[in-house]
Structure formats: C-alpha cells, structure tokens
Amino acid sequence: MRNRLLPVFDRLLKHHGPQDWWPGDTPFEVMVGAVLTQNTSWTNVEKGIINLKHHRLLAPESICTSSHAALAGHLKPVGYFNVKALRLRNFCRWYLEQGGYGRLSRWPTAALRRALLSVSGIGRETADDILLYAFNRDVFVIDAYTRRIFSRLGLIVGDEDYDDLRRHFEDGIKRERGARCPVGQRGERRARASIYNEFHALIVHHAKDFCRTRPRCGQCCLSSHCPSAAE
DNA sequence: ACCCAGGGTCATA
DNA sequence: TATGACCATGGG
Numbered sequence: 636m637r638n639r640l641l642p643v644f645d646r647l648l649k650h651h652g653p654q655d656w657w658p659g660d661t662p663f664e665v666m667v668g669a670v671l672t673q674n675t676s677w678t679n680v681e682k683g684i685i686n687l688k689h690h691r692l693l694a695p696e697s698i699c700t701s702s703h704a705a706l707a708g709h710l711k712p713v714g715y716f717n718v719k720a721l722r723l724r725n726f727c728r729w730y731l732e733q734g735g736y737g738r739l740s741r742w743p744t745a746a747l748r749r750a751l752l753s754v755s756g757i758g759r760e761t762a763d764d765i766l767l768y769a770f771n772r773d774v775f776v777i778d779a780y781t782r783r784i785f786s787r788l789g790l791i792v793g794d795e796d797y798d799d800l801r802r803h804f805e806d807g808i809k810r811e812r813g814a815r816c817p818v819g820q821r822g823e824r825r826a827r828a829s830i831y832n833e834f835h836a837l838i839v840h841h842a843k844d845f846c847r848t849r850p851r852c853g854q855c856c857l858s859s860h861c862p863s864a865a866e
Numbered sequence: 867a868c869c870c871a872g873g874g875t876c877a878t879a
Numbered sequence: 880t881a882t883g884a885c886c887a888t889g890g891g
Contacts, residue, residue, distance in 0.1 A: 675887090718887095778873085
C-alpha cells in the first residue's frame, strides 16, 4: 500500500493542468462560497454571490445586519435559500465575534477547525473547505467526488467515516512525500497545503468533466489506475 | 418527467 | 451509531 495517491495527483495535474482554486476574490468570498455550495452546483452559487455583490452584501457586517427576507431573496437561485441565509448569518456572527480574519488566522488548525464546527450550518467538509482555501491550512477535503473517484480506483470503499478518510489521505500523502518531520518543520505544512489545494481542485474538475459522462472511467486519464477500466 | 448537484441538521430508534 | 426527512433552484 505505497505510493498510490500522489501518482493519481500527478496524472490529474498533467492531464488537466493547475486549477488555481478556490474561485473567489477574497478569503471571505471563499468562505461564503463554501457554505453556499453545500449539495449545490457551483453555477447556482455564482448567481447568488453575484446578487450579494450587487447589493453590497458580500461582507460579514452587512450580512449580519440585513433582514432574513432580503438575504434569502438574494440567495434564491442558490437553492435551500432559507437554510443558507440562516447558516450564512450564523457563520458571519461567529466570524465577527472572533475578530475577523486577522484574529482567526492566528489560531492553530485543530482549534480553528473545532470552532468552525461549533457553528450551526458548518459541517466537516465546509469547515475543511474554509481551512484549506481561505486559511491555507494543511487539511485534505473529502467530498462526494473524492469518494466516487477513489472508490472506482479501488483505493477506498467509499462509505468510510469522513474524518477517517481525511486522515487516510493526509497520512498517505505525507508518507508518500517522504516527509518524516513530526510537526512544524519549516515549509512542509505549507507545501502539503499546496498539494491538498491542487489535488481537491483537480478531483472536482475531473469529476465534473469526465465521471458523469463516463461512469466507468475507462477512457479517462486515470484509466491505467482503474481496475474497472478492464471491463 | 426525472436525476443530480463541490452537505448539514434534526428527529427517531 | 445509524438511518430518514427535509431543505429548493437550475441544468442535463
């Protein structure tokens, strides 16, 4: 069970090129997008974010002070607009209570993750999206695409517990890089965060462009890694 | 008309 | 711990 993750990463990167994620101009926009994209296509999320921008609501203060009806109205094209309006305000209230990005960026990753998870509406994947793409922490994001692709490749079952899978990817990538530093060796955490960032972006891109139209991935750039490609 | 989308919460057993 | 209901619009 050695060197099975990074070869997939290399293949995806070579085939699709760098993805330059997350789509969003600021860390706060990334966080908003992470909440809005829960079980929702990104094209719908974009419409909602554009609405927020046009009404000058893409800031934690204005989201907190806006009425539920107004916020939910702008989030209509996103879907789940009532729950997402509530979740966005929950998150923004917490975000301001903690003193904003500058303060939060001082927190250790584990504590920041626990705090994010304490916000109603922020689950494990959303928290990890925020940690990785808004705070550049070395956290590997697990989503439905990750489960689908890697279970097709025979590297996971697919229905494992979220945190078990996250650890599996994090530990596997660490090991495959030959990183023997226990904690905090200079540059190593950032280097891993950079790989997690690109890897997850490539997974989403690959899944969108290939896995829906070719469910057995017999033709895609991962076919040589995929047991089911022989069928 | 049907299925799915870059999940999470809550009630129930 | 583990299911199921629910949230809702838009594109294939």
